[in-house]
Amino acid sequence: xxxxxxxxxxxxxxxxxxxxxxxxxxxxxxxxxxxxxxxxxxxxxxxxxxxxxxxxxxxxxxxxxxxxxxxxxxxxxxxxxxxxxxxxxxxxxxxxxxxxxxxxxxxxxxxxxxxxxxxxxxxxxxxxxxxxxxxxxxxxxxxxxxxxxxxxxxxxxxxxxxxxxxxxxxxxxxxxxxxxxxxxxxxxxxxxxxxxxxxx
Numbered sequence: 001x002x003x004x005x006x007x008x009x010x011x012x013x014x015x016x017x018x019x020x021x022x023x024x025x026x027x028x029x030x031x032x033x034x035x036x037x038x039x040x041x042x043x044x045x046x047x048x049x050x051x052x053x054x055x056x057x058x059x060x061x062x063x064x065x066x067x068x069x070x071x072x073x074x075x076x077x078x079x080x081x082x083x084x085x086x087x088x089x090x091x092x093x094x095x096x097x098x099x100x101x102x103x104x105x106x107x108x109x110x111x112x113x114x115x116x117x118x119x120x121x122x123x124x125x126x127x128x129x130x131x132x133x134x135x136x137x138x139x140x141x142x143x144x145x146x147x148x149x150x151x152x153x154x155x156x157x158x159x160x161x162x163x164x165x166x167x168x169x170x171x172x173x174x175x176x177x178x179x180x181x182x183x184x185x186x187x188x189x190x191x192x193x194x195x196x197x198x199x200x
Contacts, residue, residue: 001034001058002065005046011070014048046070050115077110077134078141081122087146090124122146165194 003026005014010030016023018034019042026032026046037060044066047053051070058066079102081090086106092099094110095118102108102122110120113136120142123129127146134142165171171194176187 001037001042001044001060001063003032003034003044003046004065004067005030005032005048005054005070006067007051007070007072011046011048011051014046014051014070017045017047018042020045044068073115073137074111075113075115075137075140077113077118077120077136077139079108079110079120079122080141080143081106081108081124081130081146082143083127083146083148087122087124087127090122090127090144090146093121093123095119096121120144164197166197167194169194 001018003016005011005016005026010026010028012026012028012030014026014030016026016032016034018037023034024032039060041057041059043055043057045053045055046068048070051072054068054070056066056068077094079092081087081092081102086102086104088102088104088106090102090106092102092108092110094113099110100108115136117133117135119131119133121129121131122144124146127148130144130146132142132144171192173190173192174187175190177185
């Protein structure tokens with residue numbers, strides 16, 4: 001008895017059962033040959049994770065080949081992106097591929113999702129991205145939280161130890177980067193030899 005399993009393309013690795021007992025798995029051509037099937041009526045079933053099963057009742061020896069069709073199971077995933085509230089316009093990626101942006105409610109729907117593990121990522125300018133790995137069909141909705149990136153206003157200040165210099169005198173000039181609270185972030189002092197008299 002030859003069993004052919006497809007969708008309709010050949011499906012490798014589908015488990016084949018005869019009268020409820022597993023007899024093997026289909027090969028790369030989607031086929032499995034069951035030897036020495038007894039005369040009479042038998043139920044042939046094929047199944048694989050991510051597909052709905054199919055079965056047929058056959059009569060041996062009249063039937064020597066049977067074709068079963070498995071239908072791939074697909075699901076819809078709802079992704080919600082939040083911060084202090086819903087975030088609209090966030091870019092969403094499914095298994096690394098861009099799928100769209102969130103609506104005014106911070107949501108986007110991803111259709112035709114196959115069974116298995118998938119990674120969902122959301123990002124938006126001004127926020128740190130978030131990413132989660134989910135298992136379908138166990139999870140059909142996911143919430144990603146984006147954290148605002150703190151904005152720091154900086155200021156550069158340049159000062160020297162004197163206001164007037166004569167030729168040949170060394171000026172000690174300090175350059176500093178300060179945050180909005182006036183705290184020094186980084187700085188350095190540069191020595192400069194005056195080439196003329198004057199006020200700086």
